[in-house]
Amino acid sequence: MIIKPEITGVVARSAHPLGCEQAIIKQIEYVKNAIPIKNGPKRVLIIGASSGFGLAARIALTFGGAKADTIGISFERAQNEKNVGSAGFYNNLYFQKHAQSEGRIAVNIDGDAFSSRIKAEAIEAIETYFEGEVDLIIYSVASGVRPKPDTGEMWRSAIKPIDQSVFGASISLEDDQWQETTLPPASDAEIEGTLKVMGGEDWELWVDALINSESIGEGCKTIAFSYMGSDITHPIYLDGTLGRAKIDLHQTSHSLNLKLANFNGGAYATVCKALVTKASVFIPGLSPYLIALYKVMKANGTHEGCIEQMQRLFTTKLYGGGTDHGDKDNLTKVPVDGERLIRIDDLELDAATQQQVHTLVKTMNRDNFQDIGDYCGFKNAFLQLNGFGFEEVDYHAPVDLEQIVTPVIVP
Numbered sequence: 001m002i003i004k005p006e007i008t009g010v011v012a013r014s015a016h017p018l019g020c021e022q023a024i025i026k027q028i029e030y031v032k033n034a035i036p037i038k039n040g041p042k043r044v045l046i047i048g049a050s051s052g053f054g055l056a057a058r059i060a061l062t063f064g065g066a067k068a069d070t071i072g073i074s075f076e077r078a079q080n081e082k083n084v085g086s087a088g089f090y091n092n093l094y095f096q097k098h099a100q101s102e103g104r105i106a107v108n109i110d111g112d113a114f115s116s117r118i119k120a121e122a123i124e125a126i127e128t129y130f131e132g133e134v135d136l137i138i139y140s141v142a143s144g145v146r147p148k149p150d151t152g153e154m155w156r157s158a159i160k161p162i163d164q165s166v167f168g169a170s171i172s173l174e175d176d177q178w179q180e181t182t183l184p185p186a187s188d189a190e191i192e193g194t195l196k197v198m199g200g201e202d203w204e205l206w207v208d209a210l211i212n213s214e215s216i217g218e219g220c221k222t223i224a225f226s227y228m229g230s231d232i233t234h235p236i237y238l239d240g241t242l243g244r245a246k247i248d249l250h251q252t253s254h255s256l257n258l259k260l261a262n263f264n265g266g267a268y269a270t271v272c273k274a275l276v277t278k279a280s281v282f283i284p285g286l287s288p289y290l291i292a293l294y295k296v297m298k299a300n301g302t303h304e305g306c307i308e309q310m311q312r313l314f315t316t317k318l319y320g321g322g323t324d325h326g327d328k329d330n331l332t333k334v335p336v337d338g339e340r341l342i343r344i345d346d347l348e349l350d351a352a353t354q355q356q357v358h359t360l361v362k363t364m365n366r367d368n369f370q371d372i373g374d375y376c377g378f379k380n381a382f383l384q385l386n387g388f389g390f391e392e393v394d395y396h397a398p399v400d401l402e403q404i405v406t407p408v409i410v411p
């Protein structure tokens with residue numbers, strides 16, 4: 001079959017397997033030529049491994065110097081008679097193919113990370129493939145829903161401001177239209193739902209389950225990703241429902257840090273840069289900021305994608321800090337800010353960059369956003385997340401999906 005991009009609003013309805021492989025290959029090439037990760041972890045569990053930051057972290061740790069083996073959890077759609085399958089589904093297949101070809105263990109577990117069943121499956125896989133222990137746990141789930149245990153009902157996240165209405169624009173990737181909306185303040189139930197889905201509770205449940213099953217290795221660390229942004233995005237993000245959930249995540253990092261101290265390890269919330277991912281294009285008001293940010297950071301030579309962010313995180317922060325002289329075990333010190341957060345959003349928040357972004361966003365409107373912002377780069381990044389827009393791929397050639405799905409070797 002011939003596979004074309006299909007987009008509804010900001011949701012991709014199709015994915016091109018061969019383009020997904022290209023995206024993986026390009027990320028592998030990047031980390032192979034970047035500063036290598038030294039003293040990195042060898043056995044890594046990534047929850048939310050099939051796209052965005054989780055996938056980039058998996059690629060960086062496997063191919064960027066650490067030579068880590070990985071178990072990746074994700075919730076993706078396989079191909080069937082009606083659908084070609086989601087990009088994350090193909091990302092998992094191709095990541096596994098390339099990792100295995102270099103002798104690495106790469107186990108994919110597909111299912112709901114919030115469930116006890118998938119936690120048990122992960123523990124079993126750690127037992128089978130990692131001799132029972134992990135050195136790093138990355139929590140990178142971005143979801144709109146979380147099932148309530150036992151009842152079958154759902155908590156739902158709502159991306160809304162708190163205690164105020166916020167006016168902002170979104171950009172429909174389906175027809176390149178600028179859409180202005182006023183978001184009303186979230187209800188208490190919406191604040192609570194977002195906290196349950198995107199806060200720290202499930203991260204803590206994972207780490208607790210791994211502690212209880214004695215799956216935590218000596219020096220094991222855990223990270224989860226956060227976003228803070230600048231005063232342009234604060235009304236919809238940091239001061240809104242998502243920000244409330246992220247603050248909960250930051251607090252969770254402190255309690256997990258105490259628990260992992262028993263293993264000479266640590267837990268950190270890691271604040272990343274705003275990027276186009278499957279999840280971020282959903283955030284109302286963020287798109288104009290993103291296209292302004294991409295324009296400015298590309299012009300200044302400071303733009304990074306998920307892969308650059310992750311390689312820098314591991315080489316300069318999580319496994320690249322100075323030695324903690326006060327520590328008898330000579331543990332590596334992780335550089336953090338005053339709130340004990342790892343910051344790799346420094347280039348985004350650079351004062352001069354923000355000043356330029358401010359100026360652009362102020363003058364941006366429905367008529368000029370394609371000219372004054374990097375809308376082309378934004379849209380291309382979205383297409384590439386779904387395997388489209390790679391010059392190496394012949395998009396006119398038919399794809400035999402069955403042939404693509406079969407060659408996977410299970411380690």
Ligand code: NAI
Binds near residue numbers: 075114225276278
């Ligand atoms: P993404 O949408 O690219 O990836 C999300 C991952 O979660 C995928 O692997 C997906 O399969 C998995 N997932 C979703 N629901 C699941 C479930 N029920 N069970 C198992 N796996 C599930 O998202 P992205 O953007 O990489 O986000 C990851 C984290 O990074 C989130 O916490 C997000 O808030 C944070 N972050 C994102 C930023 C951005 O600009 N994209 C900036 C800073 C932080």
